[in-house]
Amino acid sequence: MDLVQTDVATDRWVLRGLDRLIEALVGRFDEVIGPVVLDGVVRLQPIESADDLPIGIADEQAPATYRLRRDASALRFSYGLGPDSLKSLVHPPRSPVWTMRRRDGSLVVDAAHHPTHERAVIGARACDIDGLRVLERTQTGGDHADPAFRANRNGLFVVAVDCTHPAPTCFCANTGTGPSARDGHDIAMTELETRDGAVYVLRAGSERGRALIDELQLERASSELIRRAAREPGVAARGQPRSLPANAPLIAKLAEHPQWDDVAERCLACGNCTAVCPTCFCTDMEDVVSLDGDGATRVRVWDTCFSMEFSRVGPAPIRGSVTERYRQWLSHKLGTWHDQFGESGCVGCGRCITWCPVGIDLTAEIAALAAPAEAAR
Amino acid sequence: MTRSEPAAVPVDPLLEPNVQRVVAVVDEIPDVVTLRVVPVEGRPFGFLPAQVSMVGAFGVGEAAISISSPPTETTFHEYTIRRAGAITSALTRLRPGDQLWVRGPFGVPWDLDLDGRDVVIAAGGIGLAPLRSAVYRVIEQRARYRRVVLVVGARSASLLLYAGAYDAWRDRGIEVVTTVDVADPGWDGRVGFVPAVVEELDLDAGNTSALLCGPDVMMRLTADGLVARGVPAEEVQLTLERNMQCGNGLCGHCQLGGLIVCRDGPVVRYPAVAPEFAVPGR
Ligand code: SF4
Ligand code: FES
Numbered sequence: 001m002d003l004v005q006t007d008v009a010t011d012r013w014v015l016r017g018l019d020r021l022i023e024a025l026v027g028r029f030d031e032v033i034g035p036v037v038l039d040g041v042v043r044l045q046p047i048e049s050a051d052d053l054p055i056g057i058a059d060e061q062a063p064a065t066y067r068l069r070r071d072a073s074a075l076r077f078s079y080g081l082g083p084d085s086l087k088s089l090v091h092p093p094r095s096p097v098w099t100m101r102r103r104d105g106s107l108v109v110d111a112a113h114h115p116t117h118e119r120a121v122i123g124a125r126a127c128d129i130d131g132l133r134v135l136e137r138t139q140t141g142g143d144h145a146d147p148a149f150r151a152n153r154n155g156l157f158v159v160a161v162d163c164t165h166p167a168p169t170c171f172c173a174n175t176g177t178g179p180s181a182r183d184g185h186d187i188a189m190t191e192l193e194t195r196d197g198a199v200y201v202l203r204a205g206s207e208r209g210r211a212l213i214d215e216l217q218l219e220r221a222s223s224e225l226i227r228r229a230a231r232e233p234g235v236a237a238r239g240q241p242r243s244l245p246a247n248a249p250l251i252a253k254l255a256e257h258p259q260w261d262d263v264a265e266r267c268l269a270c271g272n273c274t275a276v277c278p279t280c281f282c283t284d285m286e287d288v289v290s291l292d293g294d295g296a297t298r299v300r301v302w303d304t305c306f307s308m309e310f311s312r313v314g315p316a317p318i319r320g321s322v323t324e325r326y327r328q329w330l331s332h333k334l335g336t337w338h339d340q341f342g343e344s345g346c347v348g349c350g351r352c353i354t355w356c357p358v359g360i361d362l363t364a365e366i367a368a369l370a371a372p373a374e375a376a377r
Numbered sequence: 378m379t380r381s382e383p384a385a386v387p388v389d390p391l392l393e394p395n396v397q398r399v400v401a402v403v404d405e406i407p408d409v410v411t412l413r414v415v416p417v418e419g420r421p422f423g424f425l426p427a428q429v430s431m432v433g434a435f436g437v438g439e440a441a442i443s444i445s446s447p448p449t450e451t452t453f454h455e456y457t458i459r460r461a462g463a464i465t466s467a468l469t470r471l472r473p474g475d476q477l478w479v480r481g482p483f484g485v486p487w488d489l490d491l492d493g494r495d496v497v498i499a500a501g502g503i504g505l506a507p508l509r510s511a512v513y514r515v516i517e518q519r520a521r522y523r524r525v526v527l528v529v530g531a532r533s534a535s536l537l538l539y540a541g542a543y544d545a546w547r548d549r550g551i552e553v554v555t556t557v558d559v560a561d562p563g564w565d566g567r568v569g570f571v572p573a574v575v576e577e578l579d580l581d582a583g584n585t586s587a588l589l590c591g592p593d594v595m596m597r598l599t600a601d602g603l604v605a606r607g608v609p610a611e612e613v614q615l616t617l618e619r620n621m622q623c624g625n626g627l628c629g630h631c632q633l634g635g636l637i638v639c640r641d642g643p644v645v646r647y648p649a650v651a652p653e654f655a656v657p658g659r
Contacts, residue, residue: 339636
């Protein structure tokens with residue numbers, strides 16, 4: 001995924017409508033994934049043509065609130081993030097590890113094979129692409145890289161779209177992860193509304209992205225479009241109301257503070273926040289036994305540090321109370337992630353705020369934890 | 378754009394299960410058995426004391442168990458397992474001839490390069506299991522160390538692990554001190570918790586190193602006591618037990634603050650965990 005510096009800096013192409021690009025992707029990849037409205041929610045789903053993408057959709061997001069409404073635009077990306085991040089593509093909720101069979105008392109292992117699955121995703125947002133990089137570091141950065149993750153990631157061709165309509169729950173301007181894709185994409189586009197409908201200003205992020213642009217024989221973008229594409233996402237992100245302070249890593253690691261009990265009173269320990277988080281990577285193992293009892297498939301499944309079982313050692317969990325479990329989540333995400341992986345686990349996508357059923361907002365929790373414990377009492 | 382051929386990604390041997398066969402089962406104390414295992418093909422892998430394997434029972438799952446056999450023993454491995462949940466129950470039901478699987482070894486071992494020092498080894502309950510391979514190594518290289526004291530604690534005398542071996546260890550130059558929470562009639566060892574018994578040892582603190590394994594609170598109190606007496610905190614090693622689902626640093630279960638225990642432990646030096654140990658529920 002070599003970054004073609006000169007291209008990124010200077011070369012821009014223009015595309016009117018997305019038909020040709022998506023046709024080309026569908027022709028080249030085993031699967032093309034994009035945003036699709038499903039039951040009133042923008043989800044990441046397989047698509048076959050540009051018609052599958054939303055058009056003229058706006059969203060309302062707030063703590064514990066997600067709603068879509070129609071607007072009159074011809075735009076296809078005029079809304080913020082849905083609940084699915086790129087995590088669901090490279091680190092799916094369930095993935096087989098191996099199958100074992102028992103024959104005459106002997107165990108025979110069939111290791112799962114992880115062929116590279118050639119997939120393209122269109123409409124990936126900058127914070128999610130950074131989340132993918134953070135997640136990748138957890139799963140492939142150590143001594144025992146997960147082969148399934150690696151195969152999924154290597155096969156993924158990423159078409160990013162800059163955010164021109166971020167949700168008020170987003171805070172990528174603060175975390176420095178958005179609103180425009182900087183790296184990790186193969187192609188990035190900015191969607192602009194013009195008199196002729198939606199146009200896309202494209203830039204290449206990799207050799208293979210550039211190769212696809214060349215194959216499509218696209219026109220160079222006009223300087224007017226290039227200027228708009230450089231400006232509009234930043235303007236849109238300027239209004240983001242949320243942020244984390246620079247000392248959030250330290251605040252999140254506070255062991256004692258009455259705010260931990262306060263948030264635990266509200267938290268349902270449902271784990272929605274960890275499921276929608278683009279970087280929460282924790283998994284559990286399940287052994288699924290075949291009906292004849294002689295085969296067992298080991299499956300890696302998403303887990304959550306909010307479950308009681310998560311920390312069980314012997315007869316009892318180490319983190320038995322919701323106070324301890326919420327503290328674990330937040331101090332890991334913003335604090336000890338730095339100790340473990342050298343960076344923050346939060347990319348500012350705001351999903352945990354929108355999808356928390358009781359509207360717990362980590363930026364507000366950090367602000368409350370930053371107040372001296374005595375004042376909070 | 379040419380489409381790349383789907384290429385199979387090479388697999389890390391630690392991610393692949395190695396099928397092994399139980400050759401002997403020893404009932405140690407109630408609910409605790411030791412399995413002696415050999416690979417169905419090839420020889421057992423080498424390991425260092427305190428290193429851990431994921432040991433798996435067909436159709437049930439894997440548990441992280443430290444290797445308790447002598448590190449010089451190249452023909453088999455031993456795992457001492459306490460029946461606690463579904464997986465360890467299945468493992469402790471295995472009989473000679475049964476097969477299981479192993480992935481390992483992983484983790485940071487005890488640092489036993491303690492030449493010329495006094496060594497205090499303190500074990501609470503089944504905590505002696507991850508220490509037994511260290512005891513074997515110390516016996517084998519006994520001349521490297523000065524005094525070696527092993528304090529073993531259990532709830533009662535019948536729950537002292539590997540009790541049949543203590544005299545042999547004494548013969549090889551280890552002072553073995555046993556202590557119980559509750560004395561049965563006829564008990565002539567100590568009565569009291571491990572930290573209190575370690576507290577009473579007559580030590581040359583500045584020249585002492587310690588290896589601890591047991592419940593977190595036992596290790597914390599023992600470590601605090603040693604440090605208060607002048608044993609350098611860096612010289613106190615302990616081995617952590619956390620929920621381990623993968624052993625490969627991937628599943629997130631074994632975190633303790635900034636540590637990923639399967640990657641950064643299980644053996645750590647006390648200063649690395651003292652702040653976390655001071656807060657319950659970390
Ligand atoms: S913070 Fe919200 S989403 Fe997360 S576990 Fe608690 S109730 Fe569920
Ligand atoms: S056991 Fe899975 S990360 Fe340590």
